[in-house]
Amino acid sequence: MTGDAPATTPNLPIIIVDGDATVDWAIGLPPGHFPQSEERLTVRSSMLWHWGGTILLTSLVKRACRIDEGKIADVRGLEPLRGCPAVSNRKVHHSFNLLDLFPRHPEDEDETEDARSKRRWRIRQFVGFHAQEKLDEFSSPNLSNDEVPRMVILNDPGLGFGEIGGNWPRVPGVQFGHDNQDAWEDPPWLLLNLRLRGEARREGQLWNAIYSQLTPSEGAISESITMADRLIVITTAQSLRDAGAEVSRGLSWERSAQDILNELERNERVHDLAKCRRLIVSLGPSGVLLVDRSATPPYTLYFDTDYTEGTWEREHSDGKMFGYSQTLTAAIARKLIEFRATPRGLAPTLAAERFHEVLSGGIELGLSAMHQVYNQGFKREGDNSSLIEFPVDCLNEICIPPRVGKSRIPEPSRDGSQKNVGWSILQESLGGEDLYATARTIALQGPQGPDVMANVPLGKFGELLIVDRREMEALRSIQSLLIDYLEHREKIKPRSIAVFGSPGDGKSFAVKQIMESLKATSREPLEFNMSQFQSVGDLVSALHRVRDRALEGDVPLVFWDEFDSPFQAQDLGWLRYFLAPMQDGKFQEGQIVHPVGRSIFVFAGGTSSRYDDFSRKASSVSYKNSKGIDFISRLQGYVDVVGPNAEEGVEMDPYLVLRRALLLHSFLRRAGIKHVDLNGRKQKDIDGGVVEAFLRVSKYRSGTRSMEAIVDTSSLHKGGRFGRSSLPPQTQLDLHVDAAEFLRIARGVSW
Structure with missing residues (x-):
């Protein structure tokens, strides 16, 4: 390890921070619009930048450990280089972004002077990333021979730091790089902020070194301090997906948490992490899963009750931010330092529940701080400054915290069974x-209103409120289908979904509220009752109306009510006439074939109150001529709406x-x-x-x-x-x- 002798701060615990460093470059867009070619020399733009990666993490940990009464830790990490780095600088990786001014809050959309003054710099678009093949070694502080760190934080985003030939062996307190560390009676905490890149994680020697030292995580803490006692791994749900884990996104908090635990247990691509005694999985600014095998229960989910993974980001879509994972890591580091315990201090006489509370406090602080990161955005000192600042005060700012619920998660199935598949936080909270x-x-x-509901996730779709997990997952799956369609303009065939329920249960209302929540269109949906159609010509006329709306640039929401009604004395007689519009996006009028255009078809059942009823009917031999099986194969999704009557x-x-x-x-x-x-x-x-x-x-x-x-x-x-x-x-x-x-x-x- 290289660097100057450390500037010591007497009696303060030492935190070492190391890992890959980046510079985040951004073009500050001119207000209001992208310039036309004739304006390119007259519209002012700016090249902006700030230190990211481990340099940012060091800054966050320093700020987190400086509270009202002063510093609570001596933080030594990667320090910024002097001046603005060159794009060719080989000590850092480089990311590239477009930056713009956005309202601070979604409700600040008006153009008043007060609203404009509250605008914040956020990312409009991520452009790309340039990773150096091998970084030149970055100067970082040393430890003197008589110093022992309380904590070592490693930031390994999979960019080379932890690989063969990377800079990780220089870090004291891991395995190499310090003459006296074998003699340390009280080894430091090791926080590893880890990004998985695929099944071949073990090619990374840092993880190899850590993994080889992990002892079985079952049982009490041993008398000698092991790597399992010291290690806390922080990763993200997206990182697990990138490594090959099958983790659903944003259907429900229950589904996300259970998917993660099941994949850790059974998927070889991420099973290494199951050996960690303490693992923290971030699901973005609105949720965190804590695995703490020393505690009872060992699995705890912390979640924003008003959102699920991805929905907070969609609602707060005025620009994007990054640095959420570093912010969570800094929050946990602060709570560990405030706790004052070392790994050896967690003796059996100290209740594991107390340490679990410390981790809980760090997670809750991290969730609040991640919201603050977005609210504050980047700071820029004057129009002539090219340096922008990440909101490192996010961990110390007083703010209204999100409504954070907390729930245990049941043990994952180890035999692939469907155990606990229907479990819900609602059931857990209201059991007694x-x-x-x-x-x-x-x-x-x-x-x-009820105190007991403080821990219950609430599904919000416009004016529709849901608390039942099954309904929430069904509606969110439809919402995801619509989001995917609306975001990919190259998809020109209609998106076709079916909705079933008893008469009056609000089938149309549910889908309309999903569309309302997406703010996809301000125009009224088109609604056609198939039971009132007398001929195929009526259907052709309806499809022309759909086409006209699509030609106007709209993506119309089209309800085909009672689509399963009889036609020409044949049950399900209308299904065959929808096959071409659904499959090819076209309909025929005489000899002329017309494109339907981008649209969303919603088939609302009239004779079947549940999809299973419709499917059995459409698939039976007696309905073979109705083309029911072909119709079902063209649906992209369905939902059963549950009303105020017993199912x-x-x-x-x-x-x-x-x-x-x-x-x-x-x-x-x-x-x-x-x-x-x-x-x-x-x-x-x-x-x-x-x-x-x-x-x-x-x-x-x-x-x-x-x-x-x-x-x-x-x-x-x-x-x-x-x-x-x-x-x-x-x-x-x-x-x-x-x-x-x-x-x-x-x-x-x-x-």
């Missing part, structure tokens, strides 16, 4: 709770009452029912018996539509109370529910 009491609070205060064929539907509560709260909000203050919490001013009747009535005759109709036809006034006398007359109520039952429940409750 009175569901009706929870539902009442949701109906009155909203989904974030057919399901013996117990424990979360039926929660679905009703969410719907009722939404309808009350739209009706403008006033709020009252109850013990410091705002809730809807509605009679308790009315709430109970909505939640407990046996059945809604037309599903969601009936619930909405009861609220809509009640005698309500904006800002008024919803009392029993507000309900519609019994004869009118009987159109939607068993009125006698509904009123009996409403009159029997006095809260």
Whole structure:
């Protein structure tokens, strides 16, 4: 290891930071537009840059370890070179980006002077990366012979530092490079920020050296401090995917966490990491999975309850940022230093739960800081400065933290079975709770009202709110299909999905709200009821309307309601006429073939309430001429919408009452029912018996539509109370529910 003698700070724990260094170059775009060719010499642009990689990580750790009372650690890492580096500098790797000014928050879109002053520099587009074949050695600080670091942080993004011939052997506290380290009685923590690049990770000698020293992670900490005791690996879900792990993206927090644990257990490409006693997997700024085999339970998920992986980034799409993984690493380092314990200090007499709390604190700080990274963006001192600064204050800024939930994750299946496949955080959180009491609070205060719901992920799709894992995953899979289609303009055939549910369950509403959440179009969808079509000419006319909208540059959302209705005395008779538009993106009128254009086809079932029912019917021999199998093969996805009635064929539907509560709260909000203050919490001013009747009535005759109709036809006034006398007359109520039952429940409750 080379470098000047360290400038010591007495009595402070020493942190060593090392790894690959980068310079991040960026072209600062001119405000408002890309210049035309005739403007190229008149529109001002700038070449900007900042230190990235391990130099950035060093800065983050230094800032994290400097709090109100001063420094809490002596941080020694890679220091910036003097002046602006040349693009040809071989001590660093180089990344290239386009930078632009964006609103600080999504709601700051207006063009007022105040809003413009709050704009932040963020990345509009990542352009590329140039990795040096071999870096020249970077100067870094030394340790004197009598110094022992408390922590060593290694940043190995797979760019050469940890490979054969890389610079990692110079680092004290790993395996090589310090004469006295074998004599250290209290070896340092080792934080490894690791990016996997593929199955051949073991070609990296740094990981080889660490992996060879890992002892089995089961059992108590041994008397001699081993690598397993010291090591904390930090990686990302995307890194696991890059290495070949099959980890779903953004369907639900439960699915993501269980996929990661199952892949660590069974996939040879990432199984090495399963030997780590402590592993932290980042799922971006909104979630982190902690594997701590010294704790009970060993698997804990920390998550932003309002988002899942990728959805936070989509909502905060005014530019992009990087450095999230370094920010999380710095947050964990700070909490470890504040904890003051060393690996040897974690003796059996010190409860493992206490150390688990330290890691939890670091993860929660990291999640909050990652949000701050985006909010603050890069800083630039004046128009003449080419140096931009990463928001290293993100770990010390006071900010409103995200709503972070925390849940244990069950043990992964080791035999490939479907054990725990239906497990959910909702089930975990409400296992011993009175569901009706929870539902009442949701109906009155909203989904974030009950304390017990603080740990429950909430699926938001426009005005549609979901808490059930199955529904959330089904709707997010459709959302992902639509995002993929909208982002790839080269896909010109219609995207075809099917949606099923009982009449009135809100099939069209669910898909419309998904589109609304994507802000894909401001125009109304096209809706056609196939049961009202009398001839193929009606369908051709409808497809012309779709084509006209596509020619205008829109991607229309097209509902084919009751697509499974009979035609010409044949059940499912319309299916054959959709095969060409779905497969080829074309339809025929006489001898002329027309392109349909980019569009989204939504086939809403009318005679089948579930996909399985439709599939069995369409695949049966008696419907062979309907081309049902060919139709199904052309669908890209489907969703079964669950309404406010119990699912057919399901013996117990424990979360039926929660679905009703969410719907009722939404309808009350739209009706403008006033709020009252109850013990410091705002809730809807509605009679308790009315709430109970909505939640407990046996059945809604037309599903969601009936619930909405009861609220809509009640005698309500904006800002008024919803009392029993507000309900519609019994004869009118009987159109939607068993009125006698509904009123009996409403009159029997006095809260």
